[in-house]
Amino acid sequence: MTSQKSIFLSGEGDAWFERNLAALGHKGTDLVVSEMLSLQVQPELIAEIGCGEGERLSLLRDKFGSRCWGFDPSAKAVAHGRAIYPEITFEIGTADRIDLPDSSVDTLIFGFCLYLTDPRDYFRIAAEADRVLADGGLVAILDFSPRHVFKNPYSHKPGVFAHKMDFSRFFTWNPAYRLISRRYTEHGSSFTYDENESICLDFIKKDWAKAFPKSLQY
DSSP: OOOHHHHIIIIIHHHHHHHHGGGSSOOSOOHHHHHHHHHTOOOSEEEEESOTTSHHHHHHHHHHOOEEEEEESOHHHHHHHHHHOTTSEEEEOBTTBOOSOTTOEEEEEEESOGGGSOGGGHHHHHHHHHHHEEEEEEEEEEEEOOSSOEEEEOTTSTTOEEEESOTTHHHHTSTTEEEEEEEEEESSSOOSOOTTTEEEEEEEEEOGGGTSOOOOOO
16 A cells, blocks of 8 residues: 555645645745744744745744754655745655754644644654654644544545544653643634634643653652
């Protein structure tokens, strides 16, 4: 069985980029940037997985002066980003293999990409994120976040599925990772809850010093 990772690296990533290019690259408000400003963080080293053409990273660099890396399975998105934002480092890559040194970033963003990753790669994805994220750093996840776990056929490619779940669970089972912020939104303009369109932005902090407090006295 061909993995979803291989499908996106071999062409579907480029197809997604071309379908969405007209809606990309229009600087304005961004939910991740707004929440980071609200949290009053001062990121120095940021990496985004599923960065597209890099608009969010450009906004973050403008706001915080951060050094930024972007990874995307689309070679066309990477080439486009390199041409528009030469101050940002772009590489072809996926969430299960991040080409950065250990503990090299203080903010790691998953930019609406986890729902299209292969569930068989989930353990690798969490391990790679933990490897590159410095202690005290933040994971930001912008993705679908329904009440239940389910999958839908991906409308653009037969055999590919959109897997929907609370992706913060990749990390929050570990006592070193703590959810510090959650904001819900939805696709479309309806104010009625739609299980299929519920989207969440989570910020999760990695903090080994608070992972295992001294034993409680009863």
